[in-house]
Amino acid sequence: MRDTKSRDVYPECREHPIEVMEMNIKSVNEPEDLRPGERHPKILIIYTGGTIGMIENPETGSLEPFDFEYLIDNVPKIKRLDYRIDSYQFEVPIDSSAMNPSHWQDIAYVIATFYDRYDGFVVLHGTDTMAYTASALSFMLENLRKPVVITGSQLPIGEVRTDGEENLITALQVAAATTDDSRPMLEEVTILFENYLWRGNRATKYSADNFNAFKSSNFPRLAKIGMGITFREDVLWRPVEDAPLRVHYGMDTNVMYLSLFPGITETMIRHAFNTPGLRGVVLKTYGAGNAPTESSFLEVVREAVDRGLVIVNVSQCDNGMVDPHRYKTGSALYAAGVISGHDLTSEAAITKLMFLFGQDYDTETVKRLMETPLVGEMHK
Numbered sequence: 001m002r003d004t005k006s007r008d009v010y011p012e013c014r015e016h017p018i019e020v021m022e023m024n025i026k027s028v029n030e031p032e033d034l035r036p037g038e039r040h041p042k043i044l045i046i047y048t049g050g051t052i053g054m055i056e057n058p059e060t061g062s063l064e065p066f067d068f069e070y071l072i073d074n075v076p077k078i079k080r081l082d083y084r085i086d087s088y089q090f091e092v093p094i095d096s097s098a099m100n101p102s103h104w105q106d107i108a109y110v111i112a113t114f115y116d117r118y119d120g121f122v123v124l125h126g127t128d129t130m131a132y133t134a135s136a137l138s139f140m141l142e143n144l145r146k147p148v149v150i151t152g153s154q155l156p157i158g159e160v161r162t163d164g165e166e167n168l169i170t171a172l173q174v175a176a177a178t179t180d181d182s183r184p185m186l187e188e189v190t191i192l193f194e195n196y197l198w199r200g201n202r203a204t205k206y207s208a209d210n211f212n213a214f215k216s217s218n219f220p221r222l223a224k225i226g227m228g229i230t231f232r233e234d235v236l237w238r239p240v241e242d243a244p245l246r247v248h249y250g251m252d253t254n255v256m257y258l259s260l261f262p263g264i265t266e267t268m269i270r271h272a273f274n275t276p277g278l279r280g281v282v283l284k285t286y287g288a289g290n291a292p293t294e295s296s297f298l299e300v301v302r303e304a305v306d307r308g309l310v311i312v313n314v315s316q317c318d319n320g321m322v323d324p325h326r327y328k329t330g331s332a333l334y335a336a337g338v339i340s341g342h343d344l345t346s347e348a349a350i351t352k353l354m355f356l357f358g359q360d361y362d363t364e365t366v367k368r369l370m371e372t373p374l375v376g377e378m379h380k
């Protein structure tokens with residue numbers, strides 16, 4: 001993938017010549033592999049890197065991203081799926097800790113470029129920042145009417161006990177699924193991991209070693225995956241408008257997290273809020289959105305809000321939601337001009353801020369939209 005220097009704003013996607021993009025597309029199976037006369041869903045696998053495709057460097061013993069050819073050679077079963085499967089590999093597969101908004105732009109650009117050619121997209125991605133990519137893509141891909149299923153694995157595909165093979169096969173099946181009236185079952189960005197299918201902007205990585213690495217504390221799974229796959233159509237996201245896909249590439253990274261802890265000093269908070277160029281902060285508070293009520297703390301917050309900083313209150317608890325009026329400690333923040341992130345995950349909150357600032361909205365619009373569900377990312 002692209003090697004980018006750090007920038008504060010990622011306004012537009014870099015130009016990708018279509019011939020180069022076409023050259024990056026490879027067939028995973030051949031037409032002769034398919035059963036004649038049946039419907040063959042067309043799926044594009046976008047390989048970004050991550051443990052799933054890593055191999056061990058014999059000199060250092062560390063895992064490093066490797067080629068898609070190697071990955072797919074380890075999943076011969078894939079040819080038994082009766083789908084037309086192609087792959088798109090970025091030049092340099094990466095560990096997902098190296099992801100930044102320009103990579104999200106690249107992924108969104110590939111999906112947009114080949115949107116009409118495929119029924120669904122499976123993105124292979126490292127687990128570390130998968131929830132950020134899923135959240136960001138959910139905001140960037142407006143009016144998405146096709147599945148984008150992100151998956152990866154905890155063990156490399158070449159290991160005997162790998163979870164990568166099952167995750168990849170299930171992700172392909174989920175991406176190919178249709179409703180009774182032959183429409184795509186999924187019209188949203190999702191994360192498939194082990195037997196769990198989550199809405200992408202509701203999921204969080206919670207385990208560094210369980211095969212079941214993701215959870216979604218405030219939203220149910222989208223399908224029951226066991227011997228069969230049963231989708232919960234009552235909870236799936238359905239775009240309201242029947243409008244064409246519209247990709248919003250702009251992402252503004254002048255945002256940050258600030259997590260409260262007992263003992264955090266006013267000086268620390270003041271320094272953080274005075275970071276040059278800063279436009280938005282996801283303030284991680286206690287429980288139902290509570291914070292100290294000391295006047296010195298509230299004063300720092302009020303000053304920052306008055307200067308135009310957007311401060312979004314998100315709970316340090318995974319489950320439940322910010323309720324600004326439940327305790328005096330929460331309502332004091334609210335009175336100081338902090339807005340509620342309701343039950344947003346941290347990943348969805350920070351990427352939503354990047355996205356909204358990236359669209360050049362004014363501060364008041366960013367605040368209003370932060371409190372408005374856009375693509376099923378929050379309950380309100």
Ligand code: ASP
Pocket residue numbers: 049050051052094095096097125126127128129152153154
């Ligand atoms: N460090 C790896 C990554 O995020 C971890 C993984 O893929 O599970 O790329």
